[in-house]
Amino acid sequence: MLRPIRTLAAAAAALALVSACNSASTNGASAGGPDGASGISRGVSADSIKVGGIVSMTSAGGYSKKDTDLGARARYLRANAEGGVHGRRIDYLGAEDDGQDPAKNLAAARKLVQQDKVFAVSPMSSVTFSGADFLEQEKVPTFGWGTLPSFCGPRHIYGFNGCLVPSPGGTLNQTWPEGIAQVLGGASGRSVAIIANDSDAGKFGIRTFQQGFASAGFRVAYAKASVPATAVPSDWSAYVKEILAADGGKAPDAVISVMQTPGNIGLFTALKRSGYQGLLSDPTDYDPGLLAKDATRQALDGVYVLLQFQPFESADPKMAQFKADIKAASGGQDVPLNMHMLTGYMSADLFLSIAREAGKDLTVESFQAAAQGFSDTGTLVGDRALPKGQKDSFGCGALVRLTNGAYEVAVPFACHEPIPFT
Template sequence: MPRPIRTLAAAAAALALVSACNSASTTGSSGTPDAAAGAYYRGVTDDSIKVGGIVSMTSAGGYSKKDTDLGAKARYLRANAEGGVNGRKIDYLGAEDDGQDPARNMAAARKLVQQDKVFAVAPMSSVTFSGADFLEQEKVPTFGWGTLPSFCGPRYLYGFNGCLVPSPGGTLNQTWPEGIAQLLGGARGKSVAIIANDSDAGKFGIRTFRQGFASAGFTVSYAKASVPATAVPSDWSAYVKDVLAGSDGKAPDAVVSVMQTPNNIGLFTALKRAGYKGLLSDPTDYDPGLLTQDATRQALDGVHVLIQFEPFESTSPAMAQFKADIKAASGGRDVPLSMHMLTGYMSAEAV
């Protein structure tokens, strides 16, 4: 029997704490003086470094990335247990919930800097990043999942996994197109349909992956950010019809969804009910907990998920350490692991 969820691993990410902080912000006398640079660092004292996060704990569509906060907390707790960073303990304030709303994302960024006076923001995980320009202007090191152009280029904003959606002319990451080409026995003569939410992240994703799959040799038969971002459709029939019709009336060899879990469950279920037998893939549903429910297990059966870190099945010392850290942060309880835990954990790595 095939595995319910298969992974296309982008990289086996190293899980090792960087021993020194990145570029700091100069903010007058609110921090600790750096004798060499003659500067003061916001959020840094002789014995602590203040850090906060911005995470979509809630959303209008019911999707939650709350596990991102636990992942970051787990990494900070271990760092502190090992003596902190250069002798300073990390004072993690937890993550602000932006609700996947641009106004709340900006408000969260301003609160963390102006009220909480953090040195860094890590993790930042949302489909919107309206606070990016403000954090860059304030020279606040910010680390998150590089799924938005804001993580591509600015001096103080970093994707723990690099830049996934570069501006036009930037270097594309071809892991996903090349992985799917390998699964299909090559891209020549094969077509792919790409669908996303009507959001900033969805539009950037469509632009990037349309180019990436075309560059890999695929015919892109459909590529639209057409699904509402604020609510999961109750009827997927129109989307399924458009995706399967493509540009020539022929069903694509692969359907790639650049959406979040509730949308993927609905779309994949509807495609399977319509008789679609091609390859299905997305970058967000690597979550063993989804397989505990019959409906989600059936929807994700056979789906290939792109990930940017080691899979939980890995027996490497680094993955064993991650699992131990999560258990410690959960009060000794065994909790279901999720991709969002790892994105928070990896974001905290960089501080």
């Protein structure tokens, strides 16, 4: 059954953007604490705030989140153009590449803190976050996409759209199941198959989405984290065979893939070749760059993609501002937009918003105090509130569909009532 939906109120305030100038002016304070002589935190000087990022710019499978860095640069560039944060410019060092490697992720975190002396890490975007314990220990405010457990609970780590992988006692974002129910005309009597990679993240995704789709009224006919996480299968026939017989010997009404683009392309292509006529959906393939190749465009044609932010096709003034900011950060060039850009942009935006609330005397302590009572409304990810967002998601999203080589909004951006995670 569909839950009540409340549409977000549009806000008139424009989002701001950002820069990547390296500055030598930094205080050499110890990790997370103020300098005894000046009272200024590590990474904060009289006229700048030093920030770095950690992003999977490369990976063994060829998947890249490199545009997350561009999105963050865009947001910081605009912030600096508007006078910075209480007169301090953002000295964005750019993102370290962790290659989706846990060892490199931790090494990047250590470098940013111990060598570069950053005040904050924003964005952090990877499928691994082995540096989380170190960053929390060093009291480094860190911002990224809350798709990993480390974004749910630690005091200094924040998801730009909240906590998306909660512990029992938290809540689950219902955007995906409620959106699919709208597309199908209701969930009653409908079945879904959910498939993910054989990894910790994949297993957790199966657990959460299985509960979410069942709560929305779907029959979950298949839910497995069975696809190898380290390499894309060359033969999908075994997976397709299982899925097509999952609903009592027949195909489910929808196949939900919790995988990255290479896996989705392989699975969806195989399902289509088998004659599958049901709905296909994933949370990653909102990227105009994917449409450049015929094979990729055909594989993703008709697929519904989950977004947890306003679609690029939205007429919201804040989306127009985002596009202008990305263009400015790209040297005036019109570049294809993708969700990684938005991830970096909104990670930077949340950091900047809290830093402004912290006031002129910026320390880790003043930043954390501001975060504990922070809230705003009508952003590109909906209404934000902390510390709620360190336990729950902000509950908002949309679905877009690739049709004839172009994305179109299938379910408009809205907020859904979350459900308890057990």
